[in-house]
Amino acid sequence: MTDHTCTGDCTPTLQRTRASDPLPGLDKLVDFETGKMSRRLYWDHAIYEQELEKIFARSWLFLAHDSQLPNPGDYLTTYMAEDNVIVVRQKDGSVKAFLNTCPHRGNKLTFADGGNTRNFICNYHGWSFGIDGALRGMAGQELFIASGMDKSRHGMHEVAQVASYKGLIFGNMDPNAPSLDEYLGDFRYYLDVMLDMDGQGTEFIGGSVKSVINCNWKVPTENFIGDIYHALWTHDSAAHAMLGGPVSEVYKNPDSYHVNFNGHGWEFNTDIVGNAATLGDKEIRKYLYSIQPQVAKRLGEVRSRMIGAISSASVFPNMSFLPGQNTFRVWQPRGPHKIELHTWTIVNKSAPQEIKDRWRKGTMMTFSPSGVFEMDDGENFEFSTRTNAGFVTRQQDMYMGLGLGSQLTDTDLPGNVFRNQVNEANHRAFYRRWMDLMQARDWSEVPRRDVPKVKDGDLVYPMAKESV
């Protein structure tokens, strides 16, 4: 029972297990110099169990958008990997998150996707918890008190850290993890392209679309972190349907990049509307062109040209989005060979209602279970995983060496910047971060590879003057 000795991170509601030893031989699974990567990363149960502990239980994971919880008592349930959590707005306006389980006999506390409530009452014995997580009472309370139970030590277990960046609320199970701002680092400079075009923020519209894909969670994360390369072939027929022609020959565009920081990555060119165009709706393109000059005044020319450009991004470990198409998603792992995909449509709060509606329909048509692009991707994701059931197959290494040697050093852009968006630099950066965490017992052992250039003050912009 030595692995259950107290680590000092224990709270009254949770006894934390001491970090397990890193798997032996991890460093042989990826060769960052040549771009070789073992298929075991997509298949092995032992690796997956370590990921739950070493990646998901100590990374910042997306919980909710501010717009989903406008009022005190508003809550939703979501996942931090396989841990089901309740995210709830407090009376003072702050947000807390708790494990969605009763500390009495372990039943699930709430079965709802969301709503507004004054308390959470367990179905099993009627234990009741306030929105602050405190145990408020139960039937036969005097019997528990007579048994010597201290009510204050049996509340819901609170997620160790909750923080937000410009409307996106994240949680971290590790009290010793670096702050969200430090974790996102210079990637915040790029996140502002989506989250802060005009200082009025963003919102999720409509509900959440959920689906199941039989793939390892890293396959779609790496697809969104930097793989525009697949679009030329995978999405050729969908592009013909939506655009009336093939995907543009992005590899010929000299003004396109891979950027990454702390394992988060964004591939993009600066064509303003390339992604948006795939929705086949010219009103959306007109909207983006109409706001681009104002965004340029706020965020500068380069970022203003990214607002709907051909691009894609992932925040480590499993959150992704597409500027222009405006799909926002989390790939929730369900074992090594399955994910539950949760998606939303994100829009500027200030956009006209008609434009918001067009985007909602656009994401349905392109990046939903029946969307023309999502269907293309799903099959690739599944078979990139499934082939590795083969004992011999999974001993053949894969390749992610595209763009080795393409890093730019003479650029003003923050983060690690690489020439040409057709690249696998972000894949390598993602797996570098993955490897760092998988080999570390705690955050103090995670190397600080990326040095931030962006200061917090750089992410506050003067409001654009209204034209008179």
Add this chain to the structure above:
Amino acid sequence: MTTKVFLLKREALKPGEVTRVELSGCPLAVYNVEGRFYATHDICTHATASLSEGEIVDGDLIACPVHDGTFHIPSGQAMGHPCTVDLRTYRVFEDAEDVYVDLESEAEEASSAI
């Protein structure tokens, strides 16, 4: 015979608020519902819970903080699941700036509801 016992100053409890007052070993929940004062027993008739830790909802109902059952504040009537047994009420007098209670009498609304 009525025995008027001082509860609190009017200004001590704002409309929409509820507080606990203990009088000679009897815990009371005192309510200000849109400017009118009411008092009931503080302990929920369902499980062990202090109603004064609950919230006034839907105008004149008190929602128990534990299982969210509700009672009608003026009459003490059990209104919402899981509460089935009515709540004891007490007659309240308002005199200028002061609020008094008679621990021997039910509220008028409770008596008339019988």
